[in-house]
Amino acid sequence: MPGTVYDQHAEWYTDVVQRRGLLHLQIIPRIMAFIGDIADQSVIDICCGEGIFTRELAAHGARATGVDLSKRMLGFAESQNTGTPVTYVHDDARVLSRLPDSDFDGAICVMALMDIDDISGVFRAASRVTRHSGWFVVVVTHPCFDISPRCHRGH
Ligand SMILES: C[S@@+](CC[C@H](N)C(=O)[O-])C[C@H]1O[C@@H](n2cnc3c(N)ncnc32)[C@H](O)[C@@H]1O
Numbered sequence: 001m002p003g004t005v006y007d008q009h010a011e012w013y014t015d016v017v018q019r020r021g022l023l024h025l026q027i028i029p030r031i032m033a034f035i036g037d038i039a040d041q042s043v044i045d046i047c048c049g050e051g052i053f054t055r056e057l058a059a060h061g062a063r064a065t066g067v068d069l070s071k072r073m074l075g076f077a078e079s080q081n082t083g084t085p086v087t088y089v090h091d092d093a094r095v096l097s098r099l100p101d102s103d104f105d106g107a108i109c110v111m112a113l114m115d116i117d118d119i120s121g122v123f124r125a126a127s128r129v130t131r132h133s134g135w136f137v138v139v140v141t142h143p144c145f146d147i148s149p150r151c152h153r154g155h
Contacts, residue, residue: 004068010076023063038060040062041063041105043057044107050080051066101128102129103136107126116141
């Protein structure tokens, strides 16, 4: 299974996330408020990266599974022990071939669809692995909107 471009940038991206950039500071409370009570739900974090949202789902009581196609990103995810058990799976979001049908109550995919060519495949796969009437929350932005403070000062 091939990786993603994030295999080359895993260290940098993990550092960006762990410094809790503005983007993640904005997204985390909003997405958790939006999905509501997930205690005891089984939730998949599609394109989990270094696992910031997988850990957040687990901290809110979900049985959380993170999936990513980059083994290096998963390595950073697995190295972060939060005390709450989470599962990580190396798989392609466009098919999720390692995951069974209807296994999850809900799914999230944060800051990743803009990197993926076959978006329909991701929606099909997310629909297949979530139960009937399950939910799927997607957060996307374009990097051009992740503006550094220097840009605000007109430099
Ligand atoms: C910008 S990162 C976002 C990671 C995490 N969701 C976050 O918000 O920090 C995008 C992630 O998508 C993963 N990715 C890209 N294409 C993928 C695919 N086809 N299947 C699974 N993961 C993929 C990359 O490896 C990377 O970890």
